[in-house]
Amino acid sequence: MRYAIVGCGSRHEMFVRALTGPFADRHQLVALCDSNPVRLNMSRRNAGGGVGAYPAQDFARMLGETTPDVVIVATPDHLHATYVIAALDAGCDVICEKPLTVDAASLRAITLAQARSRGTVKVTFNYRYAPARSQIRDLLADGAIGQVVAVNFRWQLDRIHGADYFRRWHRQMENSGGLQVHKCTHHFDLLNWWLDSAPQSVAGSGQRAFYTPQTAERYGLAQHGKRCTGCAVKLDCPFALDLGADARLDAMYRAAEGADGYHRDLCIFDPEITIEDTLQAHIRYASGAVANYTLSAYAPQEGLQVTFIGTEGELHHQHTELHGIFGGTRSAHEHEHMSTVLHRSGHAPRNIPIPETQGDHGGADPVMLGYLLAPDSMPDLPHMAAPDTRAGCLSVATGLALVQSISTGQTVAISDILQPDWFAMG
Numbered sequence: 001m002r003y004a005i006v007g008c009g010s011r012h013e014m015f016v017r018a019l020t021g022p023f024a025d026r027h028q029l030v031a032l033c034d035s036n037p038v039r040l041n042m043s044r045r046n047a048g049g050g051v052g053a054y055p056a057q058d059f060a061r062m063l064g065e066t067t068p069d070v071v072i073v074a075t076p077d078h079l080h081a082t083y084v085i086a087a088l089d090a091g092c093d094v095i096c097e098k099p100l101t102v103d104a105a106s107l108r109a110i111t112l113a114q115a116r117s118r119g120t121v122k123v124t125f126n127y128r129y130a131p132a133r134s135q136i137r138d139l140l141a142d143g144a145i146g147q148v149v150a151v152n153f154r155w156q157l158d159r160i161h162g163a164d165y166f167r168r169w170h171r172q173m174e175n176s177g178g179l180q181v182h183k184c185t186h187h188f189d190l191l192n193w194w195l196d197s198a199p200q201s202v203a204g205s206g207q208r209a210f211y212t213p214q215t216a217e218r219y220g221l222a223q224h225g226k227r228c229t230g231c232a233v234k235l236d237c238p239f240a241l242d243l244g245a246d247a248r249l250d251a252m253y254r255a256a257e258g259a260d261g262y263h264r265d266l267c268i269f270d271p272e273i274t275i276e277d278t279l280q281a282h283i284r285y286a287s288g289a290v291a292n293y294t295l296s297a298y299a300p301q302e303g304l305q306v307t308f309i310g311t312e313g314e315l316h317h318q319h320t321e322l323h324g325i326f327g328g329t330r331s332a333h334e335h336e337h338m339s340t341v342l343h344r345s346g347h348a349p350r351n352i353p354i355p356e357t358q359g360d361h362g363g364a365d366p367v368m369l370g371y372l373l374a375p376d377s378m379p380d381l382p383h384m385a386a387p388d389t390r391a392g393c394l395s396v397a398t399g400l401a402l403v404q405s406i407s408t409g410q411t412v413a414i415s416d417i418l419q420p421d422w423f424a425m426g
């Protein structure tokens, strides 16, 4: 199969490595496309010879000249829909980075394009593929705790990972849909998948509590500039990002910023930020289950805790990743641990051994790449097949419903955002 990639930033590197490495015997990377000529050329150099490089305005020409079978979309989120629809209309299959898109109108436009195209859409919900997470899906599907009635789900981003969403394009609602869409799309997809159900309504709240001018004042950083480069308080700021100190960031972003003004190190305390850093949602599912969900983006650690309450017992899973002690310093991994405990009513709690894994995102990325790029080489498990347009739409719709609920204070029905019959043909 012939592949093209649009959006040659950080995430696209995983696909270039896969297509020019372990999957090169069955696929060919034929073209790259980006609005930034420096990143585009850098990507072409890294991809090796024979790969076409096209500026963003020549995307259609790229499709015509290089005739890809599959287009991988890895641009900023608000640009996904344009490329997904153009690729579908050219008859290509699409692999779209999460989130599928960031607003309700483009959800509809994508489903219409899907219905009129022979192409398919796969969304890169890599979090599903970490063995610890798919094990949860298996336990619940096997009825380990009976019917799932309620879920408590907490996700923590530490002050290194979390802060990064406040430094660049994600920080504006119109670019990312807020963390409700950009980040929670993973978590809402996990809930849909774990529960094997669809969300019906969402009520929630949100605030920006930490990445604020007030926090800068509290830390004695009130004289901060618009970005870390050239900032008067850089040496005192525990969050300062030094693009020049990291060879990859330097080449990919600092050296490219003259071409488009994309600054990778904007100040995380900027009053112009429009996204929230603390989110809570109460989600009702078609199955009858109800989930309470919390995200914080300035936590003392990376991790998640989820408890499923079922008619026959409870399932607890937790993963404590790295500890971001403060700002840019992380302690060693000694506190990292993961556990899954099954507690059936009338039985002692039982630790469920978690399969060993390797690779990014808890071992998820290599498994996801297998199901995306060589599904015939993977175990034939229908629930592991790459997520489709419907899955992409459902998790985005949950995030959009949360955005709406935060601004109106009302419970929002998912049917106000998308309709089940949109997927009849998809």
Ligand SMILES: NC(=O)c1ccc[n+]([C@@H]2O[C@H](COP(=O)([O-])OP(=O)(O)OC[C@H]3O[C@@H](n4cnc5c(N)ncnc54)[C@H](O)[C@@H]3O)[C@@H](O)[C@H]2O)c1
Pocket: 006, 007, 008, 009, 010, 011, 012, 033, 034, 035, 036, 039, 056, 073, 074, 075, 076, 077, 079, 097, 098, 099, 124, 125, 126, 182, 361
């Ligand atoms: N699945 C995951 O775990 C995961 C992890 C990281 C990022 N992502 C997703 O990958 C996507 C890219 O994220 P990133 O971190 O690589 O961002 P990035 O900013 O590093 O890269 C985005 C690239 O898109 C290019 N671009 C901007 N406007 C464009 C246009 N009009 N046409 C073509 N190219 C354009 C930029 O120049 C840049 O090279 C996002 O949707 C993000 O949500 C997913």
